[in-house]
Amino acid sequence: MTNSQSILIVDDSAIIQQTTKLILLKGKFEAQRIFTASNAQDAVKLCQRQMFDIIFIDFNLGLGSTGLQLLERLHHNQLIAHNPLIFIVTADDSESILMGFSEYQPTDYLIKPFRLETLTSRINFHFNKHNFDNAVFENYQSNGWFGAQRFLENNSYCDKYWSAVTTLAKRLLINNKSENHTDIELMLNDILQQNDYVPAKLLLAQLWLSQNKLEQLLPFLTSINSSSPQQHLSLLDLKARAAIKQNRISMGYEFWLSAHKLSRNNLYRLFGLIWIEFCLQHDTEIDRHIREACASLRYSIWDRPQNYAFLVWVQLHQHSKKNVPVEKLWGQISQLQKYTKHDRAYLYLLRAYQATETHSTLVAYRDFMTAISSIEELEQHDLSSEFLIIALSVAIRLSMHSHIVKYSQQLAEKFNDNPNEPHNIIKQIWLKAQTAKINENKSAEYKYALQLVKQKQFHIAGQLIVTLWPLYRFDITLGRCIVEMYARGYLDLYLSDKNLIIEARWVFESQENKPEWYLKLKSKHAVLNKPLY
Structure with a gap:
């Protein structure tokens, strides 16, 4: 490892920033290549400007995004696609914290306080592995799987071999090129013939899931046993997605619920649970899950008006909330931030839905049309599925046949663009129940x-x-x-x-x-x- 690596330290404490920087300087890292950020927003801006080789992320960033939300945003915006070393820095090494981060697979965890020896040994170890994995990938690009295999056999022992092959397979799977699928399956099966290596099994299951090989996938998932909580979390999530793809919604719900109990930080999974509970009228958990989503939404990649609107809309179906002003419910999620033009369009739509509850049809129609004209100016060609879903529900309550047909068709087209996506499958169930009400005669x-x-x-x-x-x-x-x-x-x-x-x-x-x-x-x-x- 050279000490000319570019480094980003993300911590809301100036003292911790300087302490970490001093430790790195003692390790002969260059001062001009060490950058600091006090919050997630500044960290994102820095990562947009340049690529860092090492990123230290504190779990607790004070006001605004947590370290987990920052990592989610960097991952979602492909700002760490170059595969830097990511160290999570935390004073709390409880399982719930580590489980949340594990879904984004950081390089390692550093428990405060840490020393120079600990830091340099961890960085050295992971950079050596990182360089080795890059060499494997370069051999694969030049000479295919068999060329990479020869390189591995000449340069590694068993554990290192299994890890390097799994890393290569993961890298190819993330690239999402179907021409690599045969090679991915070959290399993972090569490992599994030698050892019951759980990471390879989970990656093979992920490949089969993307290929919709559900008949062989489900028994394969059942055969996987892992004592690792992180691997068990991945297994539960894969089982849930596979079950939902087979329209076994209740089974998928149970797997997702078990996964959520292990890690409550995944908003994709949480919104999936709320959708299933809403569609199937599972009332026992929905209140708690809505509260969790409302509390976690701000500053995450899900911090968008359509997700606020969905949570408010679901709450309006509850007897205790149906008469609460939509602005109040919205404010509880947004923490009373100012309304944007997007927000107002959704608020008009939600008011229209609430007005149908009291049979104030004229008010509902006025707010409905205001919402439609506002959002179409803003979103142009691509309305969010949440807007279309709420608009459809208002149109049904007002018996507006042409709008019912229009929004049903738009939703069907939107879901058909990605029909195997779990959220779309769940939403399609709701849509089928609604389209049954269309009187084509x-x-x-x-x-x-x-x-x-x-x-x-x-x-x-x-x-x-x-x-x-x-x-x-x-x-x-x-x-x-x-x-x-x-x-x-x-x-x-x-x-x-x-x-x-x-x-x-x-x-x-x-x-x-x-x-x-x-x-x-x-x-x-x-x-x-x-x-x-």
Whole structure:
């Protein structure tokens, strides 16, 4: 190992930063290549500017992201794809802390306080291994698997051989090139013929999972036994994902729940649990899991308005929360940060959903349309699945058939882009239950009613539109037909139908810039100037 490596120290304590730096200077590392950051945001900015060879991450970074959230963000944003040495520095070596970090596979852990000898010996050991693994990878790139195998046989003993092959296989699997899959399987099977090496088994299971080889995967997963808590966590997660891919949702839920009890820091898994609990109405754990997600969301890679909106929406289904203002529920997650334009779009949508609970259909429609126009300006072509899901649920409650069909189709297309992704599989279950409510038989009647209007058979068309309105509520085309026919006296309505006129008028009254045709019609027909309330 040379001492010219670039180093980043991430710690909220200036004293710890300087102490660590002094230890490194005593180890002959160059001062100008040692950088420090007091929080996750500064660390991310530094990693965006340059690649570090060694990164020290303190677990507790004070206000803002934890060290675990920082590592998750660096991993997710591919800022550590060059595979630096990552040391987690903590005074707390409890299993729960180490388990959380283990899912992102840092190089090693340093327990405070540590000495120069400990630090240099750990760095030396891991750099030697790092260089050896790089040499194996270079041999593979030049001469294929058999070339890498010859290099390994000439330069390593058994334990080192197994570790190096598994590291090579992992590196190739992360690259996600299908042409490497055959080689990955060959090298992992080569290890397993010599030894029941659990890391190789877990990696082979991960490969088969990505290939959807579920028939051979499930019995293989059952055969894996590990005394290591970290390996057991990976095994549970693989079992959960495999079960969900086979639509064994309850089984997947139990595996994920067991994994969550080992490590409560994985928000992907936690959101998966909440989705399953919501879809299958598992009420025993959902309250606690929502609280955990709300507490962990800020500063993580999941810190986005669509995830806030999902958690608020799920809470609005609970009897104790359904009347709580959505702004209050949102604020409990965001810690009362200022609303962004994205936030406001989701808040309007959530208010619309809440208004349907109290049958305030006019308010719900107004907020719903405001949310749609706001979000479409912001997100352009790609609406989040969370927005579409909540919008679909509002459209169903308001019986807005065209919007129900539209959002159902958009969600189906979104899920079909990655149909084997576990969250998408769970969401598809929810979507199928919702699409069962679409009444396609009425589509022909809708077209026929509009045809009658074009043929100026207003009385017959009006009778048919009155029957269609409860399914196509707030439909702009039907709304215009109703308003025009009502103003001109073509609709014979009973007192019980007065809400139909109010709702049809509200389609246009609720618009900030009312259509010109509607304003002209109001100026000619006094009946359209009556108060809506």
